[in-house]
Amino acid sequence: MPLVETEAVVLRTYRLGETDKIASLLTRDLGRCRTAASGAQRTKSRFGSSLEPLSYIRVWIFERENRDLQRLNSAEVIESFFGIQSDYRIQVATQYLAEATEGFLPEREVNERVFRLLLAVLRSLKTSGEITRPLVYFNYWLLRLGGFLPELDRCGACRRPLAGAGAFYGPGSEALLCQDCRHPAAQIEISAGTLGIADGLRGIRLDEWLGRQKAPAGAKQLRRFFEEVIQTQLERKLVTRELLADEV
Template sequence: MPLHTGEALVLRTYRLGETDRLVVLLTRDRGKKRGVARGGARSRKRFGGALEPFTHVRVAYQEREQRDLVRLDYADVLGSPLTAGGEACTYASYFAELLDEWAPENDPQERLFRLGVAVLDALQTGVGAERLARYFEYWLLRLQGVYPSVHACPQCGEALQGGAVLEPRGHWFLCRQCAPHGQGVAMPGSALQFLVEAAQVAPAALGDVNVSSEALVQVAAAHRLLLVWHLDREPRAARVLREINL
């Protein structure tokens, strides 16, 4: 059985029998893998906190031909949302769930991996989780090629600096003149400006971006519509976050 070592992000874990855990990993160089952590459910001594969602780890695993599951030998923590405390762990579960939804099996997705690690690093340094969530959603959708333009109305070509509406059927940002009356999610100019700046900075620099809490609420509403449209459902962790923030 060949032994593979490298970096990974933990996406999900499930109890497997009395003593083991099934672990979903996004590896840096070999894509998403599912594996068994022997003893991972019985004792924390072997894996410690390395199996928590959105933990950045260095792993070693063995892969057998014609077997879907790899065998996880060890996982050493390189970064953990547990160090951020508070609401960070709830947001971390949300980030991990979205990565799991979009990352294909056994297909290297280094850009998704680097996005996850960069957001985790920013979370650990104290960047606001709400800002990071909007940034993460934006880049996740953009990397999949499904984020609408925030610069110009696709119908008339008018610049959108003054605000726009996310049209619920076409899923693009329209200027207020072209948008159907009373439909869609209104996006003020400040919300669009946040997205423009998010395209140009690392997540660690988001704390320096000037954006109001009201604008972030509008971005969240627009992103929820886009995510539900492309996933055909709302992520479970998103519902938990919304209930917490009520």
């Protein structure tokens, strides 16, 4: 079994028996993987606080080819995002990031860009205290990098350009619909101005966007639309999405 050193973000952990934990990690070099951390429930565990949710850590993993569960040998904190989670809104936002990442990325598929995206979004939550734009940015790029970003300037059914008009979507939508193609379930309207926010995201870093101006009107609506598309692609409900809707 080779011992692999890599960096990781802790997506979540859960108990395994009396003393151990399973840590679901997004690693830089092995992709997303589940690891068993022996003794991690003990008070004086050698893992210390490194397995807190969303911690950015350095890990040493015994890689077991063709096995679902890898063995975590040791871990140390590079950067913690635990303190910011005392703010409930940020806690829910970080849980959303973890849930969407875990659902979206196949196991053991290395994706450096999503790794860097997740880290950038966590840092922006820490420094800006803002929720909406970091999540808009995360959703946009998660969809785009995964090849699931719908066209935002034309109808997904008839393919005609929206040409400055608003569009519609609803539960289970993968794309936007024009006024003519909208069906009864597509009740949520999204304005041309809101869709225009997405145009600017391709060529800007998140910290630049956050530093530039206040969150534009419609950013939250855009966030909700992207979340719907992500949920449709996952084919299941995101638990944290409802918490976000209530609180953020």
